[in-house]
Amino acid sequence: MILGFILAQCxxxxxxxxxxxxxxxxxxxxxxxxxxxxFAHGAIFMLGAYVGFTIVAVTGSFLLSLLLAPIVVxxxxxxxERIFLRPLYGRxxxxxxxxxxxxxxxxxxxxxxxxxGTQPLAAGIPDFxxxxxxxxxxxxxxxxxxxxxxxLAAAIGLWQFLERTRAGLLIRAVSQNAEMVHALGTDVDxxxxxxxxxxxxxxxxxxxxxxxxxxxxxxMGTTVVIDAFVIVIIxxxxxxxxxxxxxxxxxxxxxxxxxxFQDLALAFMYFLMLTVLVIRPGGLLGKED
Amino acid sequence: xxxGTSWKAALGVTAGVCVLLPFIxxxxxxxxxxxxxxxxxxxxxxxxxxxxxxxxSFGHAAAYGLGAYSAAIILTQLQLxxxxxxxxxxxxxMVVAVPIAWICxxxxxxxxxxxxxxxxxxxxxxxxxxxxxxxGSDGIVGIPRPSGPLGMTWFQGKTGYYYLVLGCxxxxxxxxxxxxxxxFGAVLSGxxxxxxxxxxxxxxxxxxxxxxxxxxxxxGGLAGALYAAFAGFxxxxxxxxxxxxxxxxxxxxxxxxxxxxxILGGVFFVFIEHELSxxxxxxxxxxxxxxxxxxMFAPEGIWGLLTRRFNARPELASxxxxxxxxxxxx
Numbered sequence: 001m002i003l004g005f006i007l008a009q010c011x012x013x014x015x016x017x018x019x020x021x022x023x024x025x026x027x028x029x030x031x032x033x034x035x036x037x038x039f040a041h042g043a044i045f046m047l048g049a050y051v052g053f054t055i056v057a058v059t060g061s062f063l064l065s066l067l068l069a070p071i072v073v074x075x076x077x078x079x080x081e082r083i084f085l086r087p088l089y090g091r092x093x094x095x096x097x098x099x100x101x102x103x104x105x106x107x108x109x110x111x112x113x114x115x116x117g118t119q120p121l122a123a124g125i126p127d128f129x130x131x132x133x134x135x136x137x138x139x140x141x142x143x144x145x146x147x148x149x150x151x152l153a154a155a156i157g158l159w160q161f162l163e164r165t166r167a168g169l170l171i172r173a174v175s176q177n178a179e180m181v182h183a184l185g186t187d188v189d190x191x192x193x194x195x196x197x198x199x200x201x202x203x204x205x206x207x208x209x210x211x212x213x214x215x216x217x218x219x220m221g222t223t224v225v226i227d228a229f230v231i232v233i234i235x236x237x238x239x240x241x242x243x244x245x246x247x248x249x250x251x252x253x254x255x256x257x258x259x260x261f262q263d264l265a266l267a268f269m270y271f272l273m274l275t276v277l278v279i280r281p282g283g284l285l286g287k288e289d
Numbered sequence: 290x291x292x293g294t295s296w297k298a299a300l301g302v303t304a305g306v307c308v309l310l311p312f313i314x315x316x317x318x319x320x321x322x323x324x325x326x327x328x329x330x331x332x333x334x335x336x337x338x339x340x341x342x343x344x345x346s347f348g349h350a351a352a353y354g355l356g357a358y359s360a361a362i363i364l365t366q367l368q369l370x371x372x373x374x375x376x377x378x379x380x381x382x383m384v385v386a387v388p389i390a391w392i393c394x395x396x397x398x399x400x401x402x403x404x405x406x407x408x409x410x411x412x413x414x415x416x417x418x419x420x421x422x423x424x425g426s427d428g429i430v431g432i433p434r435p436s437g438p439l440g441m442t443w444f445q446g447k448t449g450y451y452y453l454v455l456g457c458x459x460x461x462x463x464x465x466x467x468x469x470x471x472x473f474g475a476v477l478s479g480x481x482x483x484x485x486x487x488x489x490x491x492x493x494x495x496x497x498x499x500x501x502x503x504x505x506x507x508x509g510g511l512a513g514a515l516y517a518a519f520a521g522f523x524x525x526x527x528x529x530x531x532x533x534x535x536x537x538x539x540x541x542x543x544x545x546x547x548x549x550x551x552i553l554g555g556v557f558f559v560f561i562e563h564e565l566s567x568x569x570x571x572x573x574x575x576x577x578x579x580x581x582x583x584x585m586f587a588p589e590g591i592w593g594l595l596t597r598r599f600n601a602r603p604e605l606a607s608x609x610x611x612x613x614x615x616x617x618x619x
Contacts, residue, residue, distance in 0.1 A: 031399075035399070037399050037402070037403070084585065087585065088585070095398070095402075096584055096588065098345060098347075098402060099345075099537070099538075099580070099584045100581055100584045100585065102534055102537075102538075102580075103577050103578075103580040103581035103584060104577075105577075106573055106574075106576065106577030107574060107577040107578055107581065109573075110571070110573045110574035110577060111574070114571075114574070222530075222531065226406070226410060226530065229403055229406065233400075233403050233407070237399070237400075264414075264418055266413070267411060267414035267415055267418055270408075270410055270414060273407050274392075274407060274408075274411070277392075277404060277407075278392065281395060281396060281400070
């Protein structure tokens with residue numbers, strides 16, 4: 001009985017980790033390639049949830065929204081990178097990106113408010129994922145198991161993509177030495193645009209998946225972006241594996257903290273982050289700049 | 290930069306206008322005016338870090354919140370005279386700032402921004418932990434403005450409070466101006482332009498950055514304390530990262546590294562926001578777009594644009610030629 005309860009809590013934390021991972025991995029990829037902290041990542045996540053909601057409302061298919069929403073949002077991300085970020089690459093000052101993406105976060109959330117209105121949109125769990133699974137005598141929602149499976153699949157898929165494909169090779173090369181890759185005749189700007197789009201698409205996927213759990217509401221991005229920052233900093237900025245480890249750590253702290261130490265639940269996450277930073281300033285798997 | 294007599298004249302005229310304002314504008318506008326001045330002070334405090342050390346703090350809400358909550362607790366629990374309470378709140382904020390700044394200044398750039406953000410969020414989270422002192426999500430309400438010392442009561446009314454805030458703003462501005470023009474400030478500029486070189490010259494840059502952060506927190510805490518005593522309440526939102534983001538926008542749009550620019554940025558944004566939000570709900574969209582435009586096309590901000598035009602006059606151009614090139618390099 002106790003064992004079942006613990007298992008249920010772990011599964012719950014892992015499903016939370018899956019959603020956080022979708023956001024954090026995009027954030028860390030973008031940082032690794034471009035040295036940009038994308039403050040708009042929370043707003044992008046929110047945009048994914050809203051676009052996904054609309055696709056479900058129009059076509060009635062949840063699976064289709066899982067496929068289309070990331071494509072749409074990824075395209076938005078690529079457009080933003082192309083128009084706004086690229087002119088700034090020559091500037092020495094890294095703070096400019098932080099400020100610009102913060103501006104984008106404001107503009108995006110406002111556009112979402114204007115387009116979709118202020119009412120929270122309840123995107124129900126699709127019928128085929130609505131069931132309850134009994135794990136060691138504890139009932140557990142099927143949808144959360146689906147999240148864990150999908151998160152795992154995405155982690156393995158992205159990892160294989162980065163390690164085994166030519167595009168992945170280029171991405172890793174650009175993150176190590178962009179000038180050299182450029183000198184060898186690769187269009188580095190294209191890689192950057194692609195990675196920014198990919199990161200945004202992953203966040204959008206997280207948004208579509210999170211919407212049935214929390215409903216899509218304005219402001220769903222403002223807290224989640226901070227969680228994602230904490231994850232990326234704990235794991236090490238730019239480290240893909242680090243974002244996976246960070247997601248799992250943070251979600252366990254959140255879920256267990258919310259259950260056992262309610263007053264400290266919020267503070268726990270930041271304690272974890274500060275501890276990691278004081279011991280290893282670059283994060284668990286990151287390099288110190 | 291505007292120099293010498295013209296600067297003194299401009300400051301005198303501005304001060305005169307500000308002193309006369311309560312007799313000109315209606316009482317209800319005074320409320321928004323006070324809030325605007327407080328936000329101007331808050332933005333100027335952040336400029337010490339952003340403009341002079343190029344340390345982008347994304348957690349300056351911590352200074353505001355700390356000042357506000359310290360003042361709230363001191364004034365409600367201890368019933369000390371208002372000026373004493375505010376001074377104590379500033380001191381508390383500065384003392385708390387030193388260890389935080391020491392840890393944060395270990396890194397620069399993006400990591401610094403993230404660390405400051407984490408500390409501010411930690412402060413936000415702690416408000417809910419120590420519910421019995423901070424009031425949790427309700428915050429602290431009914432903050433009094435106790436009279437004294439020496440039986441002073443002039444700051445209890447709205448007009449009097451306006452003069453208190455105005456005095457604090459002018460005093461802080463003069464202090465910050467003296468700081469950035471002192472040898473200490475010159476070292477800060479050195480850190481901004483080339484930290485490695487400054488270290489090689491024998492300066493302990495981390496100590497300088499920590500001291501500057503403590504000062505920035507002190508002035509930010511002053512703004513927070515003034516706000517809490519004026520509004521009569523302190524709520525957790527004062528600690529939230531959106532406040533940090535807003536004030537950073539004001540600094541950048543106003544003109545980082547000029548002190549005056551961020552003050553104007555803070556004052557005008559509170560005003561425009563107040564006016565426009567009554568006419569249209571598109572204000573945040575406009576606000577965000579203007580901000581993005583400034584980051585892209587005019588990183589020197591409004592005040593930077595104005596003074597560049599001013600400096601473009603031939604008789605002044607030569608005097609500031611050195612300044613200009615260093616700005617351009619930045």
